[in-house]
Amino acid sequence: MRLSAEELASGKLKPETTELAVQLIRINGYVLFEEVLPRTQVDQLNCHMSDKLANFMTKNNFTLEEGFHDGTNHIGLYLPFEKPFCEESIIANPFVLPIVEQILGSDCLLTYFASNTSMPKGTKPQKVHADMGARFGDQCEANLPITNLIVNYPLVDVTLENGPMEVWPGGTHLHPDKWYSSNAHDKSVLAEHMHSFKAVMPAGSIMIRDDRMWHRGTPNGSDQPRTNIAMIYSLAAAIHRPGDIQIPQETYDAFTERTKRLVRNERIGVPVIES
Numbered sequence: 166m167r168l169s170a171e172e173l174a175s176g177k178l179k180p181e182t183t184e185l186a187v188q189l190i191r192i193n194g195y196v197l198f199e200e201v202l203p204r205t206q207v208d209q210l211n212c213h214m215s216d217k218l219a220n221f222m223t224k225n226n227f228t229l230e231e232g233f234h235d236g237t238n239h240i241g242l243y244l245p246f247e248k249p250f251c252e253e254s255i256i257a258n259p260f261v262l263p264i265v266e267q268i269l270g271s272d273c274l275l276t277y278f279a280s281n282t283s284m285p286k287g288t289k290p291q292k293v294h295a296d297m298g299a300r301f302g303d304q305c306e307a308n309l310p311i312t313n314l315i316v317n318y319p320l321v322d323v324t325l326e327n328g329p330m331e332v333w334p335g336g337t338h339l340h341p342d343k344w345y346s347s348n349a350h351d352k353s354v355l356a357e358h359m360h361s362f363k364a365v366m367p368a369g370s371i372m373i374r375d376d377r378m379w380h381r382g383t384p385n386g387s388d389q390p391r392t393n394i395a396m397i398y399s400l401a402a403a404i405h406r407p408g409d410i411q412i413p414q415e416t417y418d419a420f421t422e423r424t425k426r427l428v429r430n431e432r433i434g435v436p437v438i439e440s
């Protein structure tokens with residue numbers, strides 16, 4: 166969906182937009198707001214992301230031609246908690262927080278700060294998967310409440326050519342917990358017979374999704390990385406351990422009280438991770 170010009174200018178969702186987005190996530194598994202972040206910001210983020218990816222490739226001796234990660238050429242990379250990545254417009258985005266808070270509660274936490282990139286020349290899609298493992302293995306027959314929302318910001322235009330994420334909305338996130346256990350039916354086999362779509366969207370869009378919705382990364386047939394920021398917001402009651410996002414003290418001190426609350430379970434006063 167598209168936010169109205171009025172919402173974009175004011176930085177505030179209309180109550181009816183918030184309500185629609187919340188219901189779409191609850192019922193369909195995700196919501197997508199097209200083209201929200203300014204292009205200059207997205208280009209700057211993508212430029213920094215490209216440096217991180219180049220370092221990662223060199224450090225691991227990976228080449229696109231030989232391929233890596235089972236031929237998917239997908240890279241999941243933690244992001245250093247520094248600018249431009251940790252701007253409040255990213256981690257506490259005014260179009261994201263009202264929706265996240267309505268679903269996970271106003272005491273929710275930011276618990277994951279990373280990126281997913283489909284690099285060129287991949288030859289295989291990922292296996293169809295949900296991002297959350299089963300909390301109760303094969304023991305639980307019930308559809309448990311949501312505990313995590315993933316927020317994705319693509320940093321380039323996502324097209325059918327450059328490795329869009331493929332998603333299976335409409336109910337996969339509502340399966341009982343045992344569907345996420347290692348003994349569950351093979352999602353990849355079932356998924357071939359189910360409706361999916363490739364999530365094409367302009368750079369700077371925002372996708373908010375239930376982490377149980379089935380999805381997979383697909384191969385990138387272009388010559389540029391398809392980059393995507395990936396963050397997780399969690400239900401506070403479901404988090405039982407201190408987090409591992411490293412946040413320098415001066416970064417934390419500069420945040421608003423709202424953002425400080427979001428990151429309160431993380432490693433405050435610790436230098437950013439090396440990347």
Ligand SMILES: O=C(O)CCC(=O)C(=O)O
Nearest residue numbers: 241281330381382383393
């Ligand atoms: O293509 C994507 O961004 C999805 C990647 C993904 O699901 C994963 O790496 O687990």
